[in-house]
Amino acid sequence: MTITINGKETTIPDNPGRTIESLLEELDVSQRLYVTVELNGEILDRAAHETTPVAGGDVIEFLYFMGGGR
Amino acid sequence: MLTEEQIERYSRHIILKEVGGKGQQKLFDGKVLIIGAGGLGAPIALYLAAAGVGTIGIADADDVDLSNLQRQVIHFTPDVGKPKVESAREKMLAINPDLNVVTYKEWVTAANIMEMVGGYDFIIDGTDNFAAKFLINDACVLAGKPYSHGGILQFDGQTVTVDPGKSACYRCLFPEPPPKDAIPTCSQAGVIGVLPGVLGTIQATEAIKFLLGKGDLLTDRLLTYNALRMKFREVPLRRKTTCPVCGDTPTITGAKDELDALTVCDLEAH
Numbered sequence: 001m002t003i004t005i006n007g008k009e010t011t012i013p014d015n016p017g018r019t020i021e022s023l024l025e026e027l028d029v030s031q032r033l034y035v036t037v038e039l040n041g042e043i044l045d046r047a048a049h050e051t052t053p054v055a056g057g058d059v060i061e062f063l064y065f066m067g068g069g070r
Numbered sequence: 071m072l073t074e075e076q077i078e079r080y081s082r083h084i085i086l087k088e089v090g091g092k093g094q095q096k097l098f099d100g101k102v103l104i105i106g107a108g109g110l111g112a113p114i115a116l117y118l119a120a121a122g123v124g125t126i127g128i129a130d131a132d133d134v135d136l137s138n139l140q141r142q143v144i145h146f147t148p149d150v151g152k153p154k155v156e157s158a159r160e161k162m163l164a165i166n167p168d169l170n171v172v173t174y175k176e177w178v179t180a181a182n183i184m185e186m187v188g189g190y191d192f193i194i195d196g197t198d199n200f201a202a203k204f205l206i207n208d209a210c211v212l213a214g215k216p217y218s219h220g221g222i223l224q225f226d227g228q229t230v231t232v233d234p235g236k237s238a239c240y241r242c243l244f245p246e247p248p249p250k251d252a253i254p255t256c257s258q259a260g261v262i263g264v265l266p267g268v269l270g271t272i273q274a275t276e277a278i279k280f281l282l283g284k285g286d287l288l289t290d291r292l293l294t295y296n297a298l299r300m301k302f303r304e305v306p307l308r309r310k311t312t313c314p315v316c317g318d319t320p321t322i323t324g325a326k327d328e329l330d331a332l333t334v335c336d337l338e339a340h
Contacts, residue, residue, distance in 0.1 A: 007303055034248040043243065043310055061305045062319070063292065065248050066221030068230050068256035070108025070132075070142070070198035 012015035020060075021049040029062055036063040072098070076168065080122055088284045094122060098168075100281035103127040103187060105178055105206055106196030107154040109256070109266030110220050110273065114143035114194055117274040119162035119169055123281065126162065127190060128152045141263035170269035178202055180325040183209040191276045193217035196270065198256060200247035201328045207232065207240035209325045211315045216280055217222045218273040218288075223254070223263055225297040230288055230307065231276045237289035238307040247328050248316075263269040265297055 002011050005027075012018075012026070020039065024032045037044045038061040044052060054060075072080070072094060083089040083097075094189040100123050104111050107130035118126050132154050134145045142154075142337040149157040155173035162171050176182060178197075187193050187209050195206045195217060197305040203219065219240050220229045232239045272293065279285045292305040 005164065031248075034252055036243050038305065038307075041306055041308065043308070045312065046245075063305065064180075064228075065200070065241055065244065065253045066223045066226060067200045067203065067253055068222040068261055069143050069196050069220055070106050070112045070138075070202075070256070 002064060003054065003056065004059045006061055016053075018054045019050055020044060020052045023054050023060075024049070025068060031064050034065055038059070071095075073109060076122070085119070093282045093284070096283070097278065097281050098124040099121050100192070100277075101125040101127070101190045102277045102281070103129065103190040103192065104196055105129045105192045105202065106159045106243060107132075107142075107144070107197065108138065108196060108198060109141045109197030109222065109261065110194075110270040111158070112142045113267050113270035114196055114274045114277075115144055115158050115162055116165065116231045117271060118277060119165045119171075121240075121274075121278055122166060122168070123277070124168075125172065125188070125190075127171045127172040127174065128155050128158050128162075129176065129186065130158075131175055131177045137257075141261065141266055143267065168315065178205055178209075180205065180327045183325050184213060187213050187215050190215065192280050194273050194277060195219050198272070200253070203240065204247050208315050208322055210234060211239050211241075212323070212325065216287075216315060218276045220269050220273050222261055222265050222269055223256060224259055225265065227297075228292055228294045229269055229272055229276075230292045231280075233287065233289050234314060235311055237287075238309045239313060241315045241322075242310040242313045242317075243292065243307065247330065250330060262297055265295075266297060268297070 001014050020037050040059050080094045083094050084091055103122050104114050116254050134149045134157050135151050136150050144161050145157045153175050153307055155175050159171045159173050193210050193215050214234050216233045218231050290307045294303045311318045
């Protein structure tokens with residue numbers, strides 16, 4: 001199936017059991033434990049990562065901590 | 071009233087229909103606080119001074135270090151060892167002697183931030199640690215002060231403008247700081263020197279637009295920038311009703327220090 005991750009169309013194997021949490025693991029997303037996930041325009045609570053399924057056509061944004069400035 | 075010399079100085083502004091004499095007067099009457107006189111703070115301070123923002127506060131407890139000069143373009147080699155706010159003030163006044171530059175040689179904390187932001191129209195976060203970034207967000211939301219958030223690391227940067235109560239705040243994106251040492255700082259991971267120039271200039275633009283009351287602020291949109299791929303992206307944001315500071319039932323009702331986010335490393339990195 002195809003999803004959009006940070007603006008890029010990405011094809012991943014079909015897996016009806018996939019959740020946001022397992023997607024983070026599968027893609028080895030950096031800052032995996034702290035990254036904010038926006039799914040179809042809605043920022044998810046971290047607690048929802050484990051229960052939120054990923055479906056074809058989803059638009060997902062990983063938002064990373066950036067603490068620098070000086 | 072602008073003097074003849076000021077009309078000459080700001081002539082390229084004044085001929086813009088979005089600015090004009092009235093807009094230039096608004097900038098001169100405007101008060102902007104820059105927190106952090108480093109990579110982001112440097113271009114912000116220089117451009118706001120040049121633009122004629124009449125009162126500019128600048129807060130930083132640090133002294134200029136040789137390793138700052140690769141990106142903190144407001145500080146020069148002879149300034150090494152000098153308080154950053156002093157070095158910054160000298161350059162701002164050299165560009166524009168008409169300004170009122172207010173220096174705070176201190177770190178922002180829960181104890182001083184509310185009073186500090188209270189005297190300004192717009193605040194800019196140019197700090198380099200999560201404790202300060204969350205504190206600034208909370209203080210601005212609680213005080214109802216619009217502000218610009220900026221963050222950089224290596225070749226990446228991101229910025230968003232927060233209009234408290236109206237647009238998504240930093241805690242809508244990130245409810246709490248990452249644990250100590252989870253995310254590297256610029257001093258650990260590096261930063262390409264031109265990066266804060268790009269991000270800081272965008273932040274200064276937001277302050278100027280806010281004072282002028284023109285255009286669309288960078289609200290409800292996170293602008294991300296990658297210098298290596300030379301790509302800008304915009305991520306649409308929405309306020310979260312569960313946000314701990316700007317949500318429907320906030321749990322943060324006063325400025326608080328995020329002690330867990332402060333690390334010795336952060337402190338040394340200043």
